[in-house]
Amino acid sequence: MQLAYFHVAADAPEKPMPDAAVVIDVLRATTTIAWALHNGAEAVQTFADLDDLRSSASKWNPSKRLLIGERGGQKLKGFDLGNSPVAVVPELVKGKRLFMSTTNGTKSLQRVREAPMLLTLSLPNRSAIAKRLLREKPTNIWILGSGWEGSYSLEDSLAAGALAAFLLNEANGLVSLVNDEITAAFSLWNQWKHDPEACLREATHGKRLVGIGDHDADFKCCADLDSLSVVPSQKEPGILVPS
Structure with missing residues (x-):
């Protein structure tokens, strides 16, 4: 298995698509997705464009849907929830479809939605994602970060390195790191893994969240390594389900 990491969507080649794509937005979209599906959401449908989201959501039974969205780290006006993993509790999300758009993560998901296998990674479901990859053994794996408005993010690279570390430890020589970005991410993880x-x-984005409010619970949740067994997987373009 050949593992490559791209900091943001624009860095990834346009084609061909990899055998598997793993999208990361640690703070906070992919952590929120993992917790929502763990807590019983029927699916999370992602959108880069808000008009597309509203149009699709309008066709869904209002009692069976939730609108989740943020821009600049803050909840969008008229949406049910912002982008917080501690907000998607079972009593709100169970059995519902979540229509989601965020500043960064949903753009990366759209970039690789044609990949045969598309999973979303957070620190809480790191080992679950790694075990799925080890079982399926895709030849080419892209890890795609979300960054912040097109630029590098430290936290996404941390998670990419965490996944690489698990795979290297468990794959008995079957995994190779094929670009400098994933090698650097692996080194970053080794520095901060404790x-x-x-x-x-x-x-930088962590500091931004601190500046706009109390996000202590979100930080704790987003950093809770290997606490979830859910594997968010694309069922059809833009729609993630637990698997």
């Missing part, structure tokens, strides 16, 4: 929450807080 305190990932500190890395999230040190990141």
Whole structure:
């Protein structure tokens, strides 16, 4: 298995698509997706464009849907929830479809939606994603970060390195790191693996979240390594389900 990492959607080649794509937005979209599906959401349908989201959501039974969205880290006006993994509790999301758009993560999901296998990674479901990849053994794996408005993000690279570390440890020589970005991410993980929450807080986006409110619960949740067994997987373009 050949593992490559791209910091943001624009860095990834346009084609061909890899055998498997793993999208990361640690703070906070892919962590929210993992927790929503773990807590019983029927699916999470993602959109880069808000008009497309509203159009699709309008065709869904209002009692069976939730609108989740943020821009600049803050909840969108008229939406049910922002982008917080601690907000998608079972009593709100169970049995519902979540229509989601975020500043960064949903753009990366759209970039690789044609990949034969598309999964979303957070630190809480790191080992679950790794075990799925080890079972399926795709030849080419892209890890795609979300960054912040097109630029590098420390926290996504941390998670990419965490996944690489698990795969290298468990794959008995079957995994190779094929670009400098994934090698650097692996080194970053080795530096911060004993305190990932500190890395999230040190990141520029972490500091941005601190500046706009109390996100202590989100930081703790986003840094909670290997606590979930859910594997969010694309069922059809833009629609993620638990698997």
